[in-house]
Amino acid sequence: MIAAVPHQQEYDLCVVGSGPAGITLALEYSRLNRERHVLLVEYGYKGQASGNDLDDTIEIKNAINHHSPYECTNKGLGGSSATWGGRCVMYDEVDFIDRPIVAEGCTWGVDLFREMANYVPRAATYFECGNPVFDLHESPEFRNARIAEHFLEGIVTDSVVERWSMPTRFGDRYARDIAERANLTLIQGYEARDFAAPDQTGNVSSMLIRDVKDKKVYEIKAKAFVLAAGTQETTRILLRNTQLFRNLDTIPTALGKYYQGHISGKIASIQFTGNPSKTDFGFLRDSDGTYLRRRFQFSSKFLAEQNLLNTAIWLDNPLYFNPKHRSGAMSFMYLAMIMPILGKKLAPPAIAHSVTKGKVTGISQHIWNIVRDLPQSLTTPASIFVKRYFLDRKLPGVFLFSPANRYALHFHAEQIPDAANRMELGLDGESLVVHYELTEDDIHSVIKLHGVLDTWLRDCNCGELVYWYTEDELPDAIRSMSRDGIHQSGTTRIADSPAKGVVDENLKVWGTQNVFVCSSSVFPTSGQANPTFFLGAFAIRLAEHLSNVYENSRVS
Incomplete structure (x- = not known):
């Protein structure tokens, strides 16, 4: 009551x-x-x-x-x-x-x-979030499928999934x-x-x-x-x-x-070698309609032996704000998200920032992408809009098919429990002061595990990673892009x-x-x-x- x-x-x-x-x-x-x-x-x-x-x-x-x-x-x-x-x-x-x-x-x-x-x-x-199965090996419907042609599981897995609430x-x-x-x-x-x-x-x-x-x-x-x-x-x-x-x-x-929170961002794309139509780039649907999504993860045994931090990596879209992706649908959604009033209605600030990265850039190129891809530039976002805002179980996100079988990779990584990262009272005994930094080991682990994934994909003849930065640029790139405080x-x-x-x-x-x-x-x-x-x-x-x-x- x-x-x-x-x-x-x-x-x-x-x-x-x-x-x-x-x-x-x-x-x-x-x-x-x-x-x-x-x-x-x-x-x-x-x-x-x-x-x-x-x-x-x-x-x-x-x-x-x-x-x-x-x-x-x-x-x-x-x-x-x-x-x-x-x-x-x-x-x-x-x-x-x-x-x-x-x-x-x-x-x-x-x-x-x-x-x-x-x-x-x-x-x-x-x-x-439906039947609480978080590994597709336990799902008869999906246990024999893979994220892409030629992929084999081992120290790198593709069967652990995220489930999505309404x-x-x-x-x-x-x-x-x-x-x-x-x-x-x-x-x-x-x-x-x-x-x-x-x-x-x-x-x-x-x-x-x-x-x-x-x-x-x-x-x-x-x-x-x-x-x-x-x-x-x-x-x-x-x-x-x-x-x-x-x-x-x-x-x-x-x-x-x-x-702690999570180290998160994008530093590379994945180029698969197989048939693009056989790549699980988006959402799966469970028998009860729940949305699922695969994630690359690394076995607990491997992480413990190699002394690395737990990390998930999943397929994602290219950076929305960069019009070089040449996708009219992505450009349309980016422009909608940066509009002051509409953008706030479409997504919470933190999620909106993950799309726009706080950048307003390339407007003319984005408009050209939209014009060139008509009518799909409008019909694809319209279909997504209905699924995200008008159904009881909403489409959790937007992932667009790549005919080239190339996708950005989003990493989401564990942080070290560092005593210097802390919350403490201010001098007034009431305010809260938050100290939060990334450590070198946090960043090194992310880079190392991208290398592990790249080697594994090449050994499987499944694909390879294409980095967005030089090796020397990676640490600073990760440090500048990662932003948490939510987890x-x-x-x-x-x-x-x-x-x-x-x-x-x-x-x-x-x-x-x-x-x-x-x-x-x-x-x-x-x-x-x-x-x-x-x-x-x-x-x-x-x-x-x-x-x-x-x-x-x-x-x-």
Whole structure:
């Protein structure tokens, strides 16, 4: 049910943040525990202004490689799913192996990775991404097909896929479920402020929340609290509430540190040797209509042995802004995206930037491309527009067939957990300062794995890579093109002790008995995967864990 102000009662569970993780956790816990009462607290509210105090008080130290706060998160019911693309990706075994390159930064283990498989099917239901099969070897329909003629699997694979949600806007999709759940109360327009200090057993009795509009403060009492406010705000709340660690010898040194995203961009094209019509350049459709897409990946064994960072590489279009692609459809979509009003309606800022790269260039050549390719210059975008904006399950992206069997390659690579990449409070104790840089090892791994892919393709007689830069130019090119801040992780990482991390394997904050974190900030390594879906699986697992903890305490 919906409440205008907090009910003055003790809740069984208070969840801060109503993004995909918070909504999934609150709904799942309230479903499993019909007699227990859940409070879901959201900072955003209907009719809110375009700006907000939280994003306005974040300082990004590296604007080249990190998006602005307003491009990274959304306030309001549904959180960042309001502009989420819908890509659902699984993490890999290598992400849970402590390799030398991550310098003891992998503080979770393979047993946890294997356990998480139990929660993936339920997460797929919430995310509406179909049957949770992420490897085509498990799909009778696709297991014998390859990405292109002559390709063979080995240390390089083509069978791991990304699955695509509707995309599900969690706020719109689950608003009715929340309203109709008698034991679930949603309040919007409240900021989580201060926790009571834990008692000697680590129990935290209450938390103060503040009305965003009139600044009135309310006390919320609960048997358990979960911070699911995203990496930035979850980290800021913990940095501001160090009294939570009073039962420890010291505040966990990992708090706010080891901030990661992904290294991402394009430095090469792939030229296949086979029949262009036999190349899986775009989307596959599962039996239930879910969109799938292949990715080149590298085996966990190979990455661990070669001490390289996990990386996915997929087929992509040439750079839209460069009219040399000679595609009328691409030129039309580029021009539409750079139009001030229309462009904002077509895609969120971060996705629009991935198309335009912030460049307005070659207008006359783009217009000539459109004229030369008529009528396909208009009919192809029109067909795409209908599939992307008028169907329930929307076309996730645009990938155009290449008669020459040549495609750009987009890389999406793991970052090293570097303590220098961090979030910290400003001198006022309220603002959040974000330090984020790329390391030489981050960049070297991307270059090395492109070379591995090139060699593998040549050995298979499947194709070869055509680089866009000289070897000497590659590091600077990667450093200048990669921009993240959307896939935030690492700052409250899982570890087996407070000396190494901030939360334990069950996501409980060290030094407490009943404060938990459900955010990708708990992921010690970023892997190659977008974190949203896998975090949903952790939300399911946490709902089950909290249910069991409550039941055990009642029995005892």
